[in-house]
Amino acid sequence: MNENRSTIHWSELPADELARFWQDVDAGTQDNFLLSSVKKQTRRTRGNHSTKAKCEFPVWCRPAHYKKLSGELGHAYNLLVMFDKVTGRPRLRICISRHPLYVAGRRKAGRKYGFRPERQRLLDALWPLLISFCDGGKHTVGMCISRLAKELSAKDAKGNVIPETEVTVSRLSRLIEEQVRFGVLGLAEERTWDRDSRSWLPVYVYITPAGFQMLGVDMEKLQKEQDKKLRLSAERERLIREGAMSEHDEITPHKARQCWSGQKRRDALTYRRKKGAERKRANNLIKLPADERLHIMEKWVYKTLPHDEAYWCTPERLTQLAVQHLYQLDLALSPPD
Known part of the structure; x- marks a missing residue:
């Protein structure tokens, strides 16, 4: 083989030289077939910034002064969180990130490998928060993604988020987008761009039946509780006052989520326009x-x-x-x- 070809990987050789190369390998006169290919010269350089997550160990449990969840939502929360009698503090009972659903639906969600430890810990801390603020009728989470990130972030003695150890909104948004692909979460409404403020409107999510099945709740009891909550929901009463439905009609969860998210969007636009006028x-x-x-x-x-x-x-x-x-x-x- 030519000397100028000695540093070239065998997969990059022309067809005639590749045949002679393997003949030399069989004869025992070629011993550089394990050489790695030469890296292509590029101007790209890696920055000096750290790529690890700011908050590597996020934890969230319901504070002691919160009212206990009732029904299947409370059962789902108790499946995720338990009270440790030794330490006197709540802790995770199970790691939901290791559920078989995340293994079976990995390819469908666009993943090739399992979750990294940082994402596992964030996912384990997110689900108790989602269940804690889930509406019993619409199954929507009453906090937007930025508010969820603030809840998961570490705080100081005054309750303010520590910027150095916060859960960033972009990190949580990527995780929730992946949960939507897994089918355990859904978007209450598609993301909408606000041209005046040049930013996205708040995004709200809801827990799907697949998400509740993953948590192990009784779906029949959950359905009965959901129907009862929907009959007493503010969205149904508003539609009845507006004449969009009669008192004998039942509202669907999808319709209730549409009304609720539409009101949230209008409130956000009103608040932003008010702040813009004040500025x-x-x-x-x-x-x-x-x-x-x-x-x-x-x-x-x-x-x-x-x-x-x-x-x-x-x-x-x-x-x-x-x-x-x-x-x-x-x-x-x-x-x-």
């Missing part, structure tokens, strides 16, 4: 002197007050309301001596 008003007022700033805010407060309240509003009360709104806009208006 715009603050940007316009911050450029003005303090006296003119207060005068403009008084005019705005008087215009937005209800008619009966505006009729009896005194100038002192109007100034007080204007100062309060300016403080809310973070305009640093100095308080009176």
Whole structure:
């Protein structure tokens, strides 16, 4: 073999030289057939940042002052979490990440191998949280993904999230997307982009029947409890008031989730538009002197007050309301001596 070919892997040789190569191997005169191929030259370099998760050991259990869950939801939570009499603290009873469903549905979910230890621990801590805030009728989780990440994150003595050891929203979003592919979770509504704020609207999930079966609950009892909750749900009462259904009709879980997620989306849009208007008003007022700033805010407060309240509003009360709104806009208006 040519010397210039000695550093080339045998799989990259032309057909004629490859035949001679294997002839030399059979004859015992070729001994470099185990050489690895030369890495291709590239400008890509690995960064110096750490790729491990910030929160490697997330833990979540229901606080002691929370009301105990009833019915099959409480049974599902007790299957996941137990009270340790030795330590006097709750701990995980089972590791749901090792359930056979995650092995049988691995290919369908787009996975080739099992979960890494960091993902296993995050998944084990997530399910008690999902069950704890699951609605009995719609089976929706009452927290968006960012709120779930905040609950799972480690906190200091004041209850604030520690940035160095937090569960990031992106990490939890990838995990929940994978759970949706496994079929144990579902999205209450497709992700929607808010053009005004240039960000995604909050995403809510619900637990599917496959998820409850994985937890080992009695599906017949769960169905009876769900029907009872749906008959008393606020979504059914609202649809009856709007005339969309009669009092004798039954609402389906899918319809209830649609109404609930639609209301959540409207609330999020209203809140964002309100905050956007406040930011715009603050940007316009911050450029003005303090006296003119207060005068403009008084005019705005008087215009937005209800008619009966505006009729009896005194100038002192109007100034007080204007100062309060300016403080809310973070305009640093100095308080009176």
